[in-house]
Amino acid sequence: MEWSCMTEPVARMVFCDFDGTITVEDTFVKVCRHFAADVVDRMLKDIFKGTLTLKEGIRTIVESIPSSRYEEMLDFVNGTPLRPGLDSFLDFLEEKQVPFVVISGGLRSLVERQLGDIAKRASAIYAADVDTAGPCLHVISEFEEGTELVNKKKIMDTYSFTDAVALGDGVTDHGMAMAASLVFARRHLADYLDKQNRPYVRWNDFHDVREALVRRWM
Ligand SMILES: [Mg+2]
Known part of the structure; x- marks a missing residue:
């Protein structure tokens, strides 16, 4: 409509x-943890310290993931x-x-x-x-x-x-x-x-x- x-x-x-x-469940968090585990850990520390916004954290995490893994990311959320x-x-x-x-x-x-x-x-x-x-x-x-x-x-x-x-x-x-x-x-x-x-x-x-x-x- x-x-x-x-x-x-x-x-x-x-x-x-x-x-x-x-x-x-929060699938986006699961995707970030699966495809960018160490960046997530680093960003979370900075977000909790207040030196980084959630927006900057998410952008940095997603932009650390190689484009070659994009299809795999989509498949990862199948059956959620x-x-x-x-x-x-x-x-x-x-x-x-x-x-x-x-x-x-x-x-x-x-x-x-x-x-x-x-x-x-x-x-x-x-x-x-x-x-x-x-x-x-x-x-x-x-x-x-x-x-x-x-x-x-x-x-x-x-x-x-x-x-x-x-x-x-x-x-x-x-x-x-x-x-x-x-x-x-x-x-x-x-x-x-x-x-x-x-x-x-x-x-x-x-x-x-x-x-x-x-x-x-x-
Ligand atoms: Mg929500």
Whole structure:
């Protein structure tokens, strides 16, 4: 379905993180650890010391990986377990005509490989891209801003909506969660929202999200 041709703002939208939210585990971290283990260790020390931003760390890690290993990286994420209930949640959103936008702080090609046929059901997928023409991977990110490689709030700002639902679990989901009218949070994002005194819904799988929205959207 093409949403961009609509002249009226879409009333409701769902913005969804990818790693650890759509997937059970953070696959991007696993890829980085598998293909650039020593660089990851070095970068993590600097990130914890505060001398390096997460964005700089991710860029350095990905750009240390030879382009010759790109296909192997894509194959590495084959068969990634997705959180249960995604298909029926997407059925529900289609029935309600609510766009589902995936925003990942990782790499688009990895996200698309893991989503498989489900990728077509998202109204858009945002993530960083990689150029494989040089000896090592090169990261290209249209929505890079501040300390973020993919600034999720900046992507939300490109849409008109009256009611945004955000789903996330991590540190890069803070801005997106604070800009949403309803948040489904897990792990770190739930702890952060507790500290901010912001209400959110705890969830484990997409069946939980669907049930909560069925009640709210009656
Ligand atoms: Mg995440």
